Amino acid sequence: MIWTLLATSELTGPAPFSDCRLNASEKDILNAEVLGATLSDEQVREILVETRENHEHDQNFDTDTLHKIIEYLDNPDIQANPQNYKALIDEMRIEAGLIRGNSPYAMVRGVVDPIDDPEMPSSTFRVWFIGILYAGILAFVNQLFSERFPAVSIGAAVAQFLAYPAGKLLERILPRKTLFTIRGRPFSLNPGPFNAKEQMLITIMANAAAGTPYTSSIIFVQVLKNYFNQPWARSYGYQLLNTLASTFVGIVSHPAHSL
Amino acid sequence: MMLTSQGIAGVCRRFLVWPAYCVWPGNLSTLALNKAFHRDDKSAVPGPFGRLYNWSRINFFYITFAIMFVYYWFPGYIFQALSTFDWIGWIAPNNNLVVNLASVEYLSLGLNPWPTFDYNYQTGIGSGLLTPLFTVMNMFIGIICAVITMLIMWFKNAWNTGYLPLNSNGTYDNTGARYNVSNIIDDKVRFVDEKYQAYSQPWMAAGNLVTYFFFFASYSATVSYTMLYHRQEIWRGLKGSFASMKAKFGRGHTEAVHGGEDVHFRLMQQYEEVSELWYMAILVLAVVFGIVGLACWPTGVSVGVVFYGIMFAFVFCIPIGIIYGITGQQVTLNVLAEFIGGVIGKGDALSLNYFKMYGKSSSAA
Numbered sequence: 348m349i350w351t352l353l354a355t356s357e358l359t360g361p362a363p364f365s366d367c368r369l370n371a372s373e374k375d376i377l378n379a380e381v382l383g384a385t386l387s388d389e390q391v392r393e394i395l396v397e398t399r400e401n402h403e404h405d406q407n408f409d410t411d412t413l414h415k416i417i418e419y420l421d422n423p424d425i426q427a428n429p430q431n432y433k434a435l436i437d438e439m440r441i442e443a444g445l446i447r448g449n450s451p452y453a454m455v456r457g458v459v460d461p462i463d464d465p466e467m468p469s470s471t472f473r474v475w476f477i478g479i480l481y482a483g484i485l486a487f488v489n490q491l492f493s494e495r496f497p498a499v500s501i502g503a504a505v506a507q508f509l510a511y512p513a514g515k516l517l518e519r520i521l522p523r524k525t526l527f528t529i530r531g532r533p534f535s536l537n538p539g540p541f542n543a544k545e546q547m548l549i550t551i552m553a554n555a556a557a558g559t560p561y562t563s564s565i566i567f568v569q570v571l572k573n574y575f576n577q578p579w580a581r582s583y584g585y586q587l588l589n590t591l592a593s594t595f596v597g598i599v600s601h602p603a604h605s606l
Numbered sequence: 607m608m609l610t611s612q613g614i615a616g617v618c619r620r621f622l623v624w625p626a627y628c629v630w631p632g633n634l635s636t637l638a639l640n641k642a643f644h645r646d647d648k649s650a651v652p653g654p655f656g657r658l659y660n661w662s663r664i665n666f667f668y669i670t671f672a673i674m675f676v677y678y679w680f681p682g683y684i685f686q687a688l689s690t691f692d693w694i695g696w697i698a699p700n701n702n703l704v705v706n707l708a709s710v711e712y713l714s715l716g717l718n719p720w721p722t723f724d725y726n727y728q729t730g731i732g733s734g735l736l737t738p739l740f741t742v743m744n745m746f747i748g749i750i751c752a753v754i755t756m757l758i759m760w761f762k763n764a765w766n767t768g769y770l771p772l773n774s775n776g777t778y779d780n781t782g783a784r785y786n787v788s789n790i791i792d793d794k795v796r797f798v799d800e801k802y803q804a805y806s807q808p809w810m811a812a813g814n815l816v817t818y819f820f821f822f823a824s825y826s827a828t829v830s831y832t833m834l835y836h837r838q839e840i841w842r843g844l845k846g847s848f849a850s851m852k853a854k855f856g857r858g859h860t861e862a863v864h865g866g867e868d869v870h871f872r873l874m875q876q877y878e879e880v881s882e883l884w885y886m887a888i889l890v891l892a893v894v895f896g897i898v899g900l901a902c903w904p905t906g907v908s909v910g911v912v913f914y915g916i917m918f919a920f921v922f923c924i925p926i927g928i929i930y931g932i933t934g935q936q937v938t939l940n941v942l943a944e945f946i947g948g949v950i951g952k953g954d955a956l957s958l959n960y961f962k963m964y965g966k967s968s969s970a971a
Contacts, residue, residue: 372650373658401627402627404835405932406741406933407627407631407740447869450868450869451868454629454631454634455634455870457634457638458638458641459641462873463873463876465876465877504635504639507636508639542644543641543645546640546644550640560967561966562963564959565956565960565963568959575795575955579903584899584902588895588896589900591892591895592893592896592912593915595888595889595891595892595895596896596919596967
């Protein structure tokens with residue numbers, strides 16, 4: 348009980364800007380305020396109960412925010428005398444808006460937008476051209492130099508960085524004319540400005556190609572005379588089949604969903 | 607990160623991609639750069655010294671990029687000793703104990719409060735900017751425990767580690783020389799017991815032994831952590847899986863049975879999900895390729911190794927994925943895979959390699 352009282356006095360004390368307390372940017376707070384104002388008290392409570400259930404043991408969730416949520420949900424005095432807890436109640440309304448309309452994590456809010464434009468072109472000619480080119484370069488360089496000591500490798504971040512000038516160049520030089528329509532969608536080599544989804548797709552393609560498959564190590568020790576000395580492992584069919592098999596059984600894909 | 611499209615991913619996205627608790631901290635830098643290029647909103651954010659900052663993201667990126675480019679010339683080329691800044695070793699280069707404990711080089715422990723000025727060395731076990739603080743702290747405590755264990759073993763000469771370097775990953779024979787594997791195998795790279803008895807038992811350094819302790823500890827910890835803290839989410843995900851398969855046999859997905867408070871999941875719902883059948887087809891393809899690849903060439907490896915990999919994935923993919931998604935750290939299965947593979951493979955080195963490969967890559971990103 349003493350703990351609760353201490354926590355309460357801390358919460359209702361003089362507070363700095365609300366955006367500093369909730370660890371969100373100005374714009375996110377404004378959006379959350381707008382959304383929070385449309386929620387009823389029951390909805391706010393419902394969202395926070397769900398959040399507590401999902402994030403109570405979550406190391407990435409902000410501890411201060413979690414304590415405030417628990418305080419808001421568990422202190423019976425807040426229901427009885429809401430006038431004494433105005434700051435906390437207002438803050439929880441914003442927090443509920445933030446959770447409903449954005450990500451519950453400050454680090455995700457910082458880099459991912461809570462809005463999406465489904466009409467933004469994504470699988471464009473530019474993506475496939477730059478993506479396949481970069482994937483090829485990264486795969487070639489990384490595999491060739493993987494056995495050098497120390498190894499030389501180019502990461503997908505380099506491809507992501509260089510995709511921007513390449514995309515902008517193609518945006519400048521490719522013709523904008525609509526060539527034909529597929530399933531009611533116009534197809535053009537150059538559908539407007541180079542966008543975020545295109546750059547992310549190129550990055551994903553380059554990332555998938557940047558790693559060297561585990562089989563390459565096995566094949567090296569098989570072929571080399573001072574190790575296993577098994578020249579039959581030079582067979583392309585053998586290398587290709589086993590590499591594809593080991594690559595296909597894996598599980599964790601990069602969750603590009605979050606874009 | 608090598609894997610592109612994977613067989614078991616279709617089942618796993620329900621546990622590892624859709625729920626909001628999967629932050630995947632390692633991906634945030636990619637998203638940040640993307641946002642800096644395309645959606646730079648320049649909104650003010652609270653930062654150090656209690657101030658609000660409204661620099662544009664891309665300017666911040668270019669400035670740090672330029673500083674890093676210039677800075678790297680020093681540890682990289684101009685004064686390479688900044689990379690392995692072994693100042694304690696330079697003070698007492700002939701003191702065996704000091705070099706073993708504090709040197710940053712030469713198979714020693716590197717207990718040096720300021721071991722490097724090179725960012726690439728600092729990020730050797732994961733970027734300090736991307737890895738959440740609780741993960742870094744966990745790793746730090748783990749390293750302290752490992753160092754204490756190593757020192758006790760080394761000073762007590764447990765398993766003869768006192769005769770070997772403190773922190774080497776090599777294998778040694780009974781004379782302290784590097785173990786020569788060629789001495790115990792036949793021309794088909796198979797283990798020969800008579801040769802082994804005539805040569806030597808393999809000995810490992812304290813650092814390498816403790817590494818293996820911690821590998822096995824991390825496997826049981828991975829499974830028990832998931833059972834203790836995430837059984838509800840896994841159960842909800844499984845129920846959702848069955849419901850979705852029942853409803854449409856793998857086409858589209860059902861409503862948010864896993865806690866739909868995440869806005870990004872709701873945004874993605876307007877796109878059609880890739881059918882689970884595609885993932886299944888890729889898994890079948892992997893099995894076929896794997897069996898043909900092993901059976902049509904004189905490998906001598908049992909095709910059962912492909913199913914061994916899949917079995918590994920079904921046990922470990924969700925626990926490992928959840929930990930990866932939350933902490934940004936990946937538990938690799940190579941040690942467990944090679945131990946079991948070594949027992950099954952009965953002294954065949956190529957067979958061991960394939961067991962290790964399938965066991966590891968079936969649950970790796």
